[in-house]
Amino acid sequence: MKIVFLALAFFIGLSVYADKIKEINYDGLFHISKDVAMRMVDLDIGDELDEQKVDDAIKKYFKQGYFQDIYVTSEDGNVTFHFQEKPIISKIELKGYKDDDKDFMNDVVMIKRGALYDEKKIEAAKNRIIESLNHDGKIDSVVEVEKELQENGSMHIKFVINEGEKIIIEKIKYSGLKRFEGSDFDDMVANKEHQFMGWFWGRNSGDLRIQDLQYDPLRIRDYYMQYGYLDAKVDAPFVRVNFDHYTGEMSYQIVEGDVYRISGVTIEQTKQVIDDAKLLEVVKLTKNEPFNIKTFREDADRIKTIVADLGYAYANVVPDLRKDKENHTVEVAFKVIPGEKVRIRNVIISGNTRTLDRIIRRELYLGPGDMYSLTDLKDSRNSLGRLGYFESNTIEEKRIDERTMDLIVKVKETPTGNIQVGGGYGSYGGILLSVSVSDRNIFGSGINVGVKLEKSQMTHNYSFSISNPRLNDSDFSGNFSVYQSATDYTDYSTESNGVSVGVGHRFTRHVSGYLGYNYSQNRYSNVDLNSTSVYGSYYFESYAKSSVVTSLSFDNTDDYYLPREGLTASQTFEKSGLGGDANFFKSGTTFNKYNGLKDYVGFDAIFRYKARFNYVMDTGYLPIAEKYYMGGIGSVRGYQSYSLAPTITDTNGQVRRIGANQTFSNSAELSLPLVPKAKMRLVAFADWGFIGDNSLSEISRGGYGMGLEWFSPVGPIQLMFANPLNEKPGDDVSHFEFTMGQRF
Template sequence: MRFFLAMLFTLLTTSAFSHTIKSIKYDGMVNMSESVALRMLKFDVNDNISDEMIDAFIRAYYAQGYFDDIWVELKDEQLIYHFKEKLHISKIELKGWKESDTEVKDSVIQIKVGALYDEKKLEAAKKRIIDAINQEGKIDSVVEIQKEFLDNGSIKVTFVVNEGREIVIESLKFSGLSGLKSSAFNDVVANKEHQFMGWLWGRNDGKMKVADLAYDHLRIRDIYMQHGYLDIDVKEPFVNVNFDSYLADMSYQLEEGDVYTISAITIEQEKHVIDDAIIREEIKMMVGKPFNVQTFREDSQRIKTLIADLSYAFVQVVPDLKKNKEKQTVEVVVKIMPGNKVKIRDVIISGNNRTLDRIIRRELFLGPGDMYSLTDLTDSRSALGRLGFFDGNTIEEKRVDNESMDLIVKVKEAPTGNIQIGGGYGSYGGLLVSLAVNDRNVWGSGINVGVKAEKSSKTKSYSFDISNPRLNDTDFSGNFSIFTSDFTYNDYSVLSDGVGLGVGHRFTRYISGYLGYGFSQNSYKYDENSTITSTNQLQDYTKSAVTVSMNFDNTDDFYLPRKGFTFNQSFEKAGVGADADYLKSRTTFGAFKGLDEYIGADIIARYKARLSYAKEMGFLPLSERFYMGGIKSVRGYESYSLSPTVKDVNATDGIRRVGGELTASNSFELSFPLVPKAKMRIVTFLDYGYIGSSSDTYKDLDTNSIVRGGYGAGLEWFSPVGPIQLMFARPLGQKEGDKTAVFEFTMGQRF
């Protein structure tokens, strides 16, 4: 009897707390697929399940974060899970602060469109916005979150920002300052005292930069260390803010100490890898001079490069300063810990959606199996920049172990195939427009193909060219071009049809040579009202010329270099079985220097020089002589308008430009960032040039030499369709009869 009652009790309990289900249904679930939901269950159809099992999987589903509510219904042996999903954010807006800045939405708000609505994440984004505004020196900012429920069941979130007031540093004081003047810190600290008319460029507006408060005292300390104050102690600044006026007083407490002079320089190699004498050649610190931490850093970098070029990739160079406080001297111990030699295990290329891997690899001076070299690594970065295929590139060193590493080459491709438009306007030629369809990297192969057309009231030209800088991935290059042009001078035009081809070779990383041949047929056409008759210099001619050139380029970027030099010397000899017979020499030079390390701003200084000379050896046609003016020589004057002249009553203005045999020009430029995110810059320039003639061809020269200059400003923009230059110029030294040009623009050229 007891056994029977126990069995009956068990059966009744099972019936009350377990269920046999014939099907499972999900209602209201969108973000999770039914197949995934079923896999999460630990039971199946026709199983007996308990209420506890049902509750457990309600909690499991809820933990996925997609749902506001979940409940279960058991109906006719069917288990139904009902879901109320969280709302989706379909639109995010920012009002009152950086409304159109998409980067802020990514880096500060950090909530993507399509994300699930989450109050905690919205509050965290609100806090990040306030913190970001505080970093700009504005306090008491308020951010409200507005929510709008849309008809499609989603939600629109708007962050309404009421920016606080900027704090202005009214007074900045230094306590304990004696050895240096406070002006010594002006170039390094971010927080400065407000100056009268501080809104002017070059003046201090005094606006507090909160993010830099934690670093300014370290920058002051570094300046002292550059003057030998090794015991310098600079406390963090004390800031007193008046929240009624939003003006602040700031002060620094300093303890300078003494100036330490270098008594000795000792080299300690943890493992001897190179002669100490070779290391000493890289050291610019001098015994008897005050210690300068900046000089030590520069010495350390040179030593590091020297040893890293011996494959010691993980070398460390650190100072050990042994001070003698009584004598105020310091022994500088240069400790060198080279580590082990490192081999490159693999080179991984990323970011090149278009450019072939081999096009990138052939520019690298390090490959799998090579021993590490810091110079090779640096030169590889510059070589990739000189291609002009990428907006930027980095080569990361990924340590595998103490004796091997991988190189991760990351590139960001730039538009290389584009429609290039250029031109200008002048009193002589009117509107000049050039149109080119060009791809410097066709199909990602590194081959350059271009078709160009140029048209103005005075000029008409068409050309096609193709070149391969690395034939079959070797150090040889090749090119072919064909062209036709019609250039109109005052009373006559020069019509030319020609073809050219050549081969080049890269001798070193920076030096390459070129040998080319060109043939052209040239004829003159006269204005129907002109009374000019054919002369020796105006007769139709053929030209067959050989050109040889040498080029040096160690810049770090093709379009916008910030360091390095360019130099090109070419000689052209015409007279190989044709009418024209002369020798031309052309020399160009460029120097580029970024000033960021000196003044803390991305300003680029450039100097460009050109020198050309022609020697008549039989026949130097008029159109082969040199002319000056325009965006490539002296801006402010119309292209080709500056030239020695002769009086000619048959010419429309009474003179005829006959060109020169010698021309030289110089350009000084400063390029300033305007809108960095849009890759837009402002450039100021000063041009100066000379052109002259020493030939006996024209004994009646009205003007045999000309010196002119120009100055102005322009816009440099690396647009989505290529680099664009807009130049506004004014002439210097203008004479009567000069043809000036106020505005010129080009596209696709190196800045």
């Protein structure tokens, strides 16, 4: 607090010559009104000017935080409070570290443009920046604050940051190891020894992570407890730092103890709500086996889920370990405290600026008046994620009392209407461009409408489609589409015009069925005479296809575009010959499995496995265009789309592709966060496929590479860079492809 000496002298004079107040004025007051200021001072017109009351008023004004100087003058009973307000911060910058990083500015600096300049807040921000650098392992960092008063009276603040040096861990020593080796803990701890080429992906950089020093011993002890070492002790690491070279050594002192085996597992319910035997059925801990803390926690979660599914939303499972140190056994007891049954009072939807409330509500398995169920709650979150309408969704449980709660559904919309562009290049098909205009949630109604245009040197495809996944908000779905396509092959061209219509039904939360009808007219043109002599004119007759399609699918994933858990599987059958000329039977099987690896590796990594098997049987007339081809995204990357198939050689020695009766391909992918703020991910993949007429072993090819997955403002984009495996002479390879709008 600053009060000028002139004011002090004035106060001394007041005590001798006390004037009556004729008028109270305020000079330089902007952030609070005159009326508010007057209420804060215990002075009024007609009162004698009191030094203590003026002093108290000045103190109150300073507490508001708006002023850097206040003084009072009085002349002939006219009292004036003079205020010098703190300047407003018009600009704030970071230089040298996290330049213009908005998240860092909000989360660490915590000073925004337009705020009042405050020395204490500036100093606190400076300390938080240094603390953040320390957490990143940067030692001896320096932060300087440059302040510049602008002509308009505002303040320009610049934090000039000189990053310190990182401490590199050269050696980690473990004392007391008998059962394990130090390398066994590498997957657990954050602080690891530096490895050669530590900057390379998958190698240990050795950077000291100061914030994790307190947690690494707990992680090591947890690892021991997964193998039954309940008495294991891990002391905090001792770190020796060489500040001349910014290197360090760490040492742990470990006492392993003995392995404890399970003597028994019991359930103790404070209120009997379910048969103990039902709960014991989900327990994976086994008598006489070594205790495992990970399985122990999972068992507790499984028990809680079963009880919570009975309506006991506030159920609590308190596990207890009763150790027998003499015999090195442990009895595991799960104490179940159910609480009261809870009903849902209300479901409140928020954040949906476009999607209608009813579109969200029909995906929820809990509604007003329903009994609480933890499984229903999780399935509701996943169901919303599978829609693909939202960037994120959460369902908060708002406790009203012991027996009721509200569910607050919060969603964040993502663009569903976009222009999707895809393309690629290969020696067989040349440049391929694909453009489609679609909206998976037109007008927020949940209806999917799309127009697709695809053109390359060899093909063109045009289509219009409309589908409703929930007709009248029921479990039935419907779709309609029309299309025209044409493909120029080496020795002939094909053209197809068709229409399809179908209806689906959701049998359970994860299982759906579909029944549809397809009709198309197909004709050949530009047929090479050599082709007819090799294939026979039989293959090049125009034909009509009339077929029925039926399918059954399973999907319990948690997101439409980027699943982190669950699987999808489908089985499709198509039978043609119900009218028309073509007569064949097709079968298509797909299987995709998704596993989030965050619990294992500490960051948002995702493993995917995808497999596809297709088979066709000639039951009267199988046109060559209905046979299978392999290559490209969706089968084997590294080869041009549709370029892998059985071939024959014509009379001129030209190799011709004739398609196959069966094909199988599978892929393994590892998706890693690259630039999380930009929603950009890096994916590494390996594909392998088989194709043939009589046997899948006739043709076998693979591919590998890396790609970029990006949730761009106009939709999800995949950029794939691939190399072929098992390449043979005559193969059409493709090293780059990209798509937009597809599920990762």
